[in-house]
Amino acid sequence: MITLKLPDGTLKKLAPGTRAIDVAEGIGKRLAQIAIAAKLNDQIIDLNRELSVPSETETSAGTAEKTAEGASEAKEGTEAIPFVILTEKDSDALAVLRHSCAHIMARAVMRLFPGTQLAFGPATETGFYYDISSPIPITENDFPRIEEEMKKIVKLAEPFERFERSVSAGRTLVADLGQEYKVEHIDDELKKYPQLSFYRQGEFIDLCRGPHIPHAGRIGAFKLLSIAGAYWKNDSSRPQLQRLYATAFFSEKELKEYLVQIEEAKKRDHRTLGKQLRLFTISQQAGQGLILWMPKGAMVRSLLENFIRDELLKRGYSPVYTPHIGRLDLYRCSGHFPYYRDAQYPPLYYHPGAAAVDLCQYRLGAGFLDEKKEREMQLYLEGVGLLIPGYAEATTQEAKLDKVHHYILGVIEAMSIPIPDYAQAATPTERSAALFAWLQAQEGYLLKPMNCPHHIQIYKAQPRSYRDLPVRLAEFGTVYRHEQTGELNGLTRVRGFTQDDAHLFVTPDQVESELEANIELVLFVLKTLGLSDYRVRISLRDPASDKYVGAMELWNNAEQTLQKVVDKLGMPFEVALGEAAFYGPKIDFIVRDCIGRSWQLGTVQLDYNLPVRFDLEYTGSDNQAHRPVMIHRAPFGSMERFFGILIEHFAGAFPLWLAPEQARVVTVSEKFVDYAKKVEAEFRQHGFRITGDYRSEKIGAKIRDASLEKIPYILVIGEKEQNNQQVSLRDESLADMKARDLGASSVQDVIAKLSREVQEKRLHQIQKASIQFDSATKFAE
């Protein structure tokens, strides 16, 4: 016997075999009509499924593992289980609808492209996709006929019928259907479940955990949006499939609204606004991913930098400056050069043969590689143009290493590179060591990928006492990372960027308070700019991975401290295993751009490892040498990315304190230019960034131009103002155009008003982002 607890608190005892739809019918006919699915103890289920206690329902395959823990508590059949009928108003119901629409899309594709292999087809925050592989690749030109086919299916309003099979029978079924990816998925993951669930709709059968809408007729509107490549199981070493993106709604109206929202969002895209407002540019000739800050963008950046610099000085930081390049040895010691080699610009050597030696040393030093690592290595070597004869064709690791050996031997001879030890070296390890010894003497340099090693040198440049700690070294440090071409994106993903970086060298017992102070600094910065829509992520080590450096105790210690501080501050956060930096765990602050992509901004990272690598010390009160702990932190993250997000956040209309041009004087006619120029000069004297528009245009045109440039205030000067020694103020931040004209006041009053606004860093009203993301899956990446 199951007892349900309805949202209004009433309890309902169920006879065995009762379905969710029966419960809905029992509550009311109308509810049963508008019902989409049901939610039993946080698990969404089909209306047509018999209700049973959650611990049993999830024995079937594909059911989310994560519900297991919640369900185990409610195992007792006597306890009332929370139960809700989901209707069109619930965002969970929309996700169900979209998942069902994914099935319909797959069904349509199967009809039009026989032989199509299906992979996964989940709902997303704003729609759904289905990963497929068809014998003839699908293009956007095929969208209309796929949509036509889908319309036919929706019109028939056939039900989604669930049925279950044992793993072996289910495997046979998908194999008979010719669905190889599904077979692989059963073998890889689903075989641990006792039962597999399937959904049938007409001729279409799909392995699927559900749930689904009762029948296809509930789909009010849908649209195919785009097509992209996606790797099977998100693994770049597996085959690439085609991912068909689409969206669906209960009504045509909602779909239209969504499409309008997307158009609106594009208007506030920082790449569009950056061009329009002349904030920054990227030139193909200067190089991709390298931002050229135009005067207006540079002004905003400089104001942001001043803001954060003032805050740092208040908080006991010491500004430092370090160069853009550093010796390779520095980055060998820190671990950055070997670890992130493929994401860096190539090292700079004087010797013309050094690049080849360097790469061959790298390959020899890597030794025997497994299949995946070897594939990555080969791609890397090809990417940097090192084509070793016979390497790709060699089938064993021994043979490959031998090819490298013969190749570099030839280079050494041809270029007369003096590495006498190489001839004696017999193993790949010895050969690598011989090459490395020579390379180390070569004075290679690296465009710096991180500022920490330089700051560490500053720390080490003098003896440190526990009395000096914390040492807080801050710099707007520019770093370079050779991001993959496909990753580059406006200001949010670039190859050269400036971090508002600082490194704190602290005693172990200062770690907690310094971490806390830094998280508070990040929160303060975000608050000042009105960025409230962010989430906090604690990134910890993946215990199964070997990519991390340093002792286990240190990691455990660091991770515990981070958790403790965040718990203490009482902010919501999520834990991400495997997202830690290779040297330590971190706390990241993540925001979204106008089209919903998540980007990491501020970060606070704990590091017990670099102090060891660089043998950092301070003298304690016991007169003994102790190891300091490092904290890496950047409240903005990168100036470029932060600026990009800020442009979108303000839709280009920066608050007065940040606006590159704060006010513009416009004259009614040329007769008032002399007075207007005096007013302009007066404002400039008071530190305002102001210009005058003295063209022989009509006043309306000048106001329009200033408005389009998103200048916060317009100062209008005509006969009246000139006679009374006043200015008329127009506030461009007001949504209501008619209310913008604030009337005339004295120049002094306006200066005082605007000065106050700057002083307070007051935020103009911010146009809210137009796309409403599904709150249920908020910020899913």
Added chain:
RNA sequence: GCCGACUUAGCUCAGCUGGUAGAGCAAUGCUUUCGUAAAGCAUAGGUCCGGGGUUCGAAUCCCCGAGUCGGCUCCA
């Protein structure tokens, strides 16, 4: 790096199935001297992303490359 689409004047974009380019805005000049989102007229402006190829002829078709965009993978 991978999959796909795209790249035409400073910007936004037309240019049908091959016959060597056009609009609006911006710019410049002249006229206009105007009261809160676009005055009028005129002028100038193009390596149709780059390189090959097919063709009598290529912005248009094919190949290679670069860049941008949407995803995937990666992200210190």
